[in-house]
Amino acid sequence: MLRLTDALAAGPVVLDGGLGTLLEERGNDLSSSLWSARLLLDEPGEIRAAHEAFFAAGARVAITASYQVSYEALEAEGLDAPTVDLLLMRSVALARRARADTGHDHDAWVAASVGPYGATLADGSEYTGDYGLTTAELREWHRPRLQSLAGAGPDVLAIETIPSLDEVAAIAAELRGLGVPAWLSVTIAGDRLRTGESLAEAFAIADAADEIVAVGVNCCDAVDVEAALTLARSVTDKPLVAYPNSGEVWDADDRSWSGHGGELAGQVGGWLAAGARLVGGCCRVGPAQIHDVAEAVAAGAPGRQG
16 A cells, blocks of 8 residues: 555545544534543444545545543543553544544544643633643643554554644654654644644744654634745745634633534645645534535646645
């Protein structure tokens, strides 16, 4: 099977959309602090079916349901660390099974999701980066989950929705020696990280890490993507990543979305021109929108995927 890095050298690859969004649309209750991690315990077939729906829509990368899995949250539910490791491995296995069941073993990839520290708090702090933790503390916190996911054998680690320079630096350091390539995607507001820190500095940290094979943005407003990618291209020659939200706004207190989603496919051409090679959607982006994104990629990208 072609390595993802080789595929990116040949042309853009379509990511999936918001896994949690689709799981909710399928009637699953994700209102607990465990979010989709609960389904890894109780309804793993639902996760596999959601991956299959995105593959059928044209996605060629499945991002696993491990984004919000943490040892602390699951241990509070009575699960010990070895059981959490098994759930992290299950998240990769479910995506791999969905890939096989949809006939894409030779032209699709599994990305093990590594969300930020704030995501596991379920209080919206991934959108502020205001954790009060040092880089060393963040390294220690991320280390066991990164090791467990790397050991599960994904094609790539999806380091996503990272809001601060400290967390970018912590993860870049912990990726050394893991033996699995990763993309690193930050979340932004306008032209800066969610903390207000320099976006260019975040991209520079990622550029210096050999294990990071692509950099970009996710879980942000689509209107901010093209400028962020242009900035990234001035810092790094690595392939770029873009998977914004639908345009709706998340209220962490009410745990609800408001506003109206936009149309992503019409912006894909600009992202590709700016250097994007991994393109998809994040929160509130379902299979129908990913289908449109895949068609836009197929129509507008030389060396495009089949």
